[in-house]
Amino acid sequence: MAVISLPYRYLERLTGADRELIISRLPLLGSDIERIGEDHIDVEFFPNRPDLFSVEGVARALRGFLCRETGLPEYRVSPSGMKFTVDPGLAGIRPVIGSAVIRGVSFDEDAILSVMGLQEALHWAVGRGRSKVAIGIHDLDTVTPPFHYLASERTRKFVPLDYEQELSMEEILVHHPKGRMFSHIVENFPRFPLIVDDLDRVLSFPPIINGELTRVTTQTTNLLLDCTGTDERAVRTAVTILCTAMAETGAHIENIDIEGVRWPDLSPAVRFVRTEDCNRLLGIGLSPEELAELLQRMRYGAAAEKEGMVRVEVPCYRSDIMHDWDLFEDVAIAFGYEQFPAAISPTFSIGKTHPVNQVGSLVRQVLVGFGFTEVIPFTLSNEAVMFTAMQRRVPADLLRVLHPITEEHTLLRTDLIPLLLEICQLNRHRELPQRIFCVGDVVRGLETYQKAAFVSLHPAADFSEAYAHADAICRELALPCMVRESEDPAFIDGRRGDIIVNGKQAGVFGEIHPAVLNAFEIEHPAAALELDLRTVPGLPCSPGIP
Numbered sequence: 001m002a003v004i005s006l007p008y009r010y011l012e013r014l015t016g017a018d019r020e021l022i023i024s025r026l027p028l029l030g031s032d033i034e035r036i037g038e039d040h041i042d043v044e045f046f047p048n049r050p051d052l053f054s055v056e057g058v059a060r061a062l063r064g065f066l067c068r069e070t071g072l073p074e075y076r077v078s079p080s081g082m083k084f085t086v087d088p089g090l091a092g093i094r095p096v097i098g099s100a101v102i103r104g105v106s107f108d109e110d111a112i113l114s115v116m117g118l119q120e121a122l123h124w125a126v127g128r129g130r131s132k133v134a135i136g137i138h139d140l141d142t143v144t145p146p147f148h149y150l151a152s153e154r155t156r157k158f159v160p161l162d163y164e165q166e167l168s169m170e171e172i173l174v175h176h177p178k179g180r181m182f183s184h185i186v187e188n189f190p191r192f193p194l195i196v197d198d199l200d201r202v203l204s205f206p207p208i209i210n211g212e213l214t215r216v217t218t219q220t221t222n223l224l225l226d227c228t229g230t231d232e233r234a235v236r237t238a239v240t241i242l243c244t245a246m247a248e249t250g251a252h253i254e255n256i257d258i259e260g261v262r263w264p265d266l267s268p269a270v271r272f273v274r275t276e277d278c279n280r281l282l283g284i285g286l287s288p289e290e291l292a293e294l295l296q297r298m299r300y301g302a303a304a305e306k307e308g309m310v311r312v313e314v315p316c317y318r319s320d321i322m323h324d325w326d327l328f329e330d331v332a333i334a335f336g337y338e339q340f341p342a343a344i345s346p347t348f349s350i351g352k353t354h355p356v357n358q359v360g361s362l363v364r365q366v367l368v369g370f371g372f373t374e375v376i377p378f379t380l381s382n383e384a385v386m387f388t389a390m391q392r393r394v395p396a397d398l399l400r401v402l403h404p405i406t407e408e409h410t411l412l413r414t415d416l417i418p419l420l421l422e423i424c425q426l427n428r429h430r431e432l433p434q435r436i437f438c439v440g441d442v443v444r445g446l447e448t449y450q451k452a453a454f455v456s457l458h459p460a461a462d463f464s465e466a467y468a469h470a471d472a473i474c475r476e477l478a479l480p481c482m483v484r485e486s487e488d489p490a491f492i493d494g495r496r497g498d499i500i501v502n503g504k505q506a507g508v509f510g511e512i513h514p515a516v517l518n519a520f521e522i523e524h525p526a527a528a529l530e531l532d533l534r535t536v537p538g539l540p541c542s543p544g545i546p
Contacts, residue, residue: 002124004055004058006041006042006055007040008039008041014055014249015066019041022041028337030045031044043058048320050121051245051318054245056118057245057248064298065298070299071299071302072313072315075247076252077253078253078255079255082257083258084097084148084149086258087150089150090150094228095230096235097227097228097229098226098235099225099226099258100225102253103252104222104252105220105221107219115137118241131230132230133235134229135238135242138203139217140222143213153192154190154192155170156192159211160211161178161211161212169192178209185208186208193207195228207229233319237319241319244317264316267316268301270311270313271314271321272309273310273324274309278291282331283343291304291310294331300312356533363473363533366477367437367473373435373436374439375436377413377438379412379440380401380408380411381409381411381419382407382408382411386413389421390516397445399445414444417530421512421526428521433456433461435457437454437455452530453529453530456527459524461525463511467509470507473531478537481506483497483499484500492512495510496510501535510527512527
């Protein structure tokens with residue numbers, strides 16, 4: 001979720017409404033107010049609405065919602081006569097670039113903060129931490145077109161933003177704060193992406209840092225926008241949202257020719273929706289004319305057509321509109337959730353607890369009764385935590401993440417004890433004893449099932465404690481079981497046991513091996529248990545009857 005700071009003074013100027021009205025209506029627009037300050041309000045928006053990640057975007061939506069300016073915003077784009085060339089060598093590095101010229105900008109402190117905030121929010125929501133999209137904003141009057149997007153030698157030098165001396169691009173990745181933060185995106189490429197002007201002066205080293213040459217100040221009136229990335233749709237979304245936000249302040253947008261394609265395209269998309277479908281989904285009775293009026297309040301172009309159809313022009317910045325139901329959601333917002341009649345659902349059913357949840361609930365009751373505290377670890381983990389640190393063999397039936405965004409989250413968890421030990425590692429500065437448990441899904445191959453596990457960490461934790469709790473849990477779950485010596489390398493030899501149900505292993509318990517404790521930087525003994533809940537007999541049954 002994105003939390004956007006909205007200064008009252010700037011927002012009131014763009015909407016023409018006072019702060020009391022704005023504060024009362026913002027939640028009805030589909031947002032959540034986080035904090036109300038003396039000079040600003042912090043509002044949380046869903047990631048699917050990046051067009052609301054700026055004061056300008058929020059003001060545009062509010063003007064429609066408050067019926068001060070309805071219908072489709074029109075954005076005119078003039079030719080700039082400028083061009084961008086793209087080096088074919090970027091195909092396997094960072095191949096996509098979008099751009100625009102923004103003229104007549106009037107920057108004050110609030111406007112600069114809004115643009116910077118929008119840029120960083122788009123880096124997060126659309127750009128996946130700059131790996132998918134990175135945005136550069138430059139003072140156009142300091143450079144000479146045409147511009148060139150190159151695959152440059154790593155040793156190329158320029159003065160990065162906030163520096164006075166030249167650094168090579170390799171040095172920037174080591175010494176500049178932004179370089180260290182985002183070096184993982186480009187460090188393995190033989191060449192680095194670079195944007196230069198016709199005099200070979202550096203504008204930007206995307207996705208890392210701009211050049212000091214094109215720094216934007218309150219004196220800047222004309223901007224050059226560049227968006228580079230790996231996904232054309234995401235790049236186009238970022239360019240469109242930035243251009244339309246700037247246009248809301250009175251700036252004029254000009255396009256740039258990039259290898260024969262003109263950027264940006266701010267024309268709306270056209271869809272046709274049936275009034276009957278909207279009424280059936282929302283449970284109300286709108287006419288086509290009423291439906292069109294509500295869509296206009298949400299800043300769509302809309303007009304009633306024949307046979308109950310409505311022609312809808314979707315603004316270019318609404319990248320979230322993928323289905324008619326997305327439009328109908330906006331109709332519901334404009335209609336007012338408080339206006340919907342309260343009625344009993346025509347579909348009636350009686351729910352009951354799923355057997356899996358019954359078992360999990362009973363396990364929680366038992367472990368809480370033993371003095372354990374429940375935790376909820378991440379579902380995603382990695383081989384280092386799951387197997388290497390636990391001294392266990394990596395199984396062949398792991399379900400891995402196809403395109404992980406971090407090294408910490410590369411596979412779905414197969415066990416729970418490693419994650420509990422990881423939590424103990426993070427809380428090793430806390431007081432002892434620490435007794436924690438979790439109940440949740442694990443995945444092996446394509447099968448998802450539930451396990452329960454606990455870890456007891458304190459100076460006196462030993463096999464006897466693990467055995468006592470294992471025996472009590474099996475008794476309370478009415479689990480007919482026996483215990484035999486285990487060979488699990490995560491536990492100390494001679495202080496470990498397997499729980500056997502119907503001749504098959506259902507769990508393991510014991511005293512954690514010192515090498516495992518060292519791997520998790522834990523200094524005290526730990527007793528642990530993990531149990532496969534598929535072996536628990538069907539419920540309901542009377543606890544304590546094996």
